[in-house]
Amino acid sequence: MTHTIPYPDWQATLDEKARTFLETARERVAENGAEVLPVLFPQLPRRLGREIPGSGLAVVQGRVWDWGAWRACDLAALELVEEAEIPGSMRVDLFLHGDMEERLMAMRTLVPAPVTDATIELLGEAQRTNTVPHFEAAICDSNLLVRALEHSAFGIEDFNRMVLKLAFIDLPLSRVLQATEHANEDLSRMLQDLATEREAAGRAVWADTNRMIARAPTAGTLARLIGGLEHGDDRQRLAAAEGMAALPKRSELAELARERWEREPRPQIRTALEKITAP
Amino acid sequence: MRIFEPHAHMFSRVTDDYERMALAGIRAILEPAFWLGQNRTSVGTFIDYFDTIIGWERFRAQQFGIHHFCTMGLNPREANDDRVNDDVMAILPRYLEKDSVLGVGEIGLDDQTPKEEKYFLGQIELAKQHELPVLIHTPHRDKKKGFERMIDLIKDSGFPMERVLLDHGNEETIKITKDLGLYSGFSIYPHTKMDPRRMVSILKEYGMERMIINSAADWGISDPLLVPKTCIALEQAGFPDEAIEQLVWDNPITFFEQEGGRLDRAELEKPANIDRRETWDGNSVLRGQDPEKY
Ligand SMILES: [Zn+2]
Numbered sequence: 001m002t003h004t005i006p007y008p009d010w011q012a013t014l015d016e017k018a019r020t021f022l023e024t025a026r027e028r029v030a031e032n033g034a035e036v037l038p039v040l041f042p043q044l045p046r047r048l049g050r051e052i053p054g055s056g057l058a059v060v061q062g063r064v065w066d067w068g069a070w071r072a073c074d075l076a077a078l079e080l081v082e083e084a085e086i087p088g089s090m091r092v093d094l095f096l097h098g099d100m101e102e103r104l105m106a107m108r109t110l111v112p113a114p115v116t117d118a119t120i121e122l123l124g125e126a127q128r129t130n131t132v133p134h135f136e137a138a139i140c141d142s143n144l145l146v147r148a149l150e151h152s153a154f155g156i157e158d159f160n161r162m163v164l165k166l167a168f169i170d171l172p173l174s175r176v177l178q179a180t181e182h183a184n185e186d187l188s189r190m191l192q193d194l195a196t197e198r199e200a201a202g203r204a205v206w207a208d209t210n211r212m213i214a215r216a217p218t219a220g221t222l223a224r225l226i227g228g229l230e231h232g233d234d235r236q237r238l239a240a241a242e243g244m245a246a247l248p249k250r251s252e253l254a255e256l257a258r259e260r261w262e263r264e265p266r267p268q269i270r271t272a273l274e275k276i277t278a279p
Numbered sequence: 280m281r282i283f284e285p286h287a288h289m290f291s292r293v294t295d296d297y298e299r300m301a302l303a304g305i306r307a308i309l310e311p312a313f314w315l316g317q318n319r320t321s322v323g324t325f326i327d328y329f330d331t332i333i334g335w336e337r338f339r340a341q342q343f344g345i346h347h348f349c350t351m352g353l354n355p356r357e358a359n360d361d362r363v364n365d366d367v368m369a370i371l372p373r374y375l376e377k378d379s380v381l382g383v384g385e386i387g388l389d390d391q392t393p394k395e396e397k398y399f400l401g402q403i404e405l406a407k408q409h410e411l412p413v414l415i416h417t418p419h420r421d422k423k424k425g426f427e428r429m430i431d432l433i434k435d436s437g438f439p440m441e442r443v444l445l446d447h448g449n450e451e452t453i454k455i456t457k458d459l460g461l462y463s464g465f466s467i468y469p470h471t472k473m474d475p476r477r478m479v480s481i482l483k484e485y486g487m488e489r490m491i492i493n494s495a496a497d498w499g500i501s502d503p504l505l506v507p508k509t510c511i512a513l514e515q516a517g518f519p520d521e522a523i524e525q526l527v528w529d530n531p532i533t534f535f536e537q538e539g540g541r542l543d544r545a546e547l548e549k550p551a552n553i554d555r556r557e558t559w560d561g562n563s564v565l566r567g568q569d570p571e572k573y
Contacts, residue, residue, distance in 0.1 A: 042376045099333040
């Protein structure tokens with residue numbers, strides 16, 4: 001059994017009853033293996049609680065995740081999953097036949113583990129499920145989505161569909177760690193099409209659109225970014241300015257940025273505009 | 280008036296029902312696992328049904344501020360069916376530990392066959408092991424004999440009477456059950472069987488203690504608003520608010536409340552709350568409406 005949890009003290013926040021439950025659960029797993037997990041998993045939220053005991057970024061062999069998203073029951077689930085050396089098929093089973101909470105824990109406990117066939121299968125479920133907490137547990141607050149690209153069964157088109165979903169349900173790009181490093185023109189086109197559709201329907205556009213498309217410009221990207229500088233929504237304007245600052249070629253935009261800078265009331269956006277003009 | 284509806288098969292109801300129920304004061308619903316109107320031929324369809332009533336159905340209720348719970352069990356009709364009975368028994372222990380599962384049910388007798396008795400007793404044992412109460416379906420035919428037989432079986436099993444809810448009762452069965460210490464359930468129906476007027480006279484005679492009423496709404500002619508409608512009939516008959524609240528709120532909560540915190544009375548004080556932008560398996564009841572404005 002290998003403990004990957006660089007978060008030793010979380011159990012100190014548990015009361016006596018919860019600690020005893022976890023201890024007994026761990027013993028049952030040690031004795032019987034993963035087959036007892038389907039009966040233990042649903043009990044974890046009510047026995048261990050849903051409080052988040054801590055925060056901080058974990059970095060283990062290229063796997064990065066934010067403990068700030070982990071509740072006591074998620075941490076307990078991780079301990080049991082590791083103790084059981086859970087087979088991939090059981091991870092999938094815990095998701096498919098779990099309630100809302102079990103599904104969430106099944107997704108979250110993928111994050112610190114190596115990417116396997118089960119990870120890819122469950123990312124497929126996340127792609128289709130779209131229950132925001134399950135999608136978040138799989139994709140957000142870690143670099144799992146980026147790590148999945150190491151697996152032969154998960155290509156850049158799968159990555160793109162996930163990011164498009166992220167945009168569709170309006171979650172922040174910053175929560176998918178390292179995602180911007182994999183920007184590509186195809187994704188830019190998909191995000192721009194979504195933005196156009198939303199605009200036609202008079203609905204809000206994902207605020208991170210300009211942040212992502214600027215990193216892999218395609219037809220229409222530049223016009224979107226420039227238009228974004230005049231957007232009435234501060235978040236949209238900031239994303240456009242930050243996107244522009246990330247453009248590979250931006251020298252000819254310096255004049256536009258300076259002109260906007262003079263009229264821009266928000267200090268944070270002014271700072272981003274200054275980066276566009278910087279050499 | 281806050282109402283805990285302890286028996287409604289929302290699986291077979293439309294979303295409008297949830298809205299009307301919420302507006303009529305129904306704050307929590309318990310959905311007993313049941314027969315789907317025709318027999319299932321493999322355990323797989325049970326699994327999908329169980330997953331639905333702990334998943335999508337719960338999610339659907341929460342979008343209307345309603346807390347959704349269920350009971351899990353092999354219904355008596357399909358207990359007779361060897362294509363599914365043993366396999367369902369094998370998957371039940373897992374489902375009985377789910378957060379929203381508050382009991383074993385509906386179990387019981389229907390045609391009163393030896394097989395029904397075997398799986399009834401098997402599920403009484405499961406209820407003991409998982410420390411859950413039992414919700415018992417009583418026969419529609421030969422009701423009095425069925426009641427007496429079930430009470431004998433429960434007594435012999437040593438299962439505590441105060442953890443038994445014997446449902447679908449009437450004027451006859453209450454005479455048998457009133458002094459046994461168990462909970463007596465009455466399903467109110469629109470035209471036939473027990474209607475609000477008959478219910479009022481039973482309650483006048485026997486009082487509110489350990490009495491529970493429900494609509495048993497399903498895919499047949501039934502009305503998910505019959506508990507609130509019966510509340511009005513009770514008010515008209517002069518029952519005080521506290522007595523009505525005891526009947527439609529305190530009694531079902533007291534019965535289903537248990538160790539381990541699956542049903543938290545304090546949680547029920549607030550409506551269920553869910554981010555309306557969420558979807559379940561890509562499916563939202565909002566149909567593109569703005570969650571803020573809905
Ligand atoms: Zn029923």
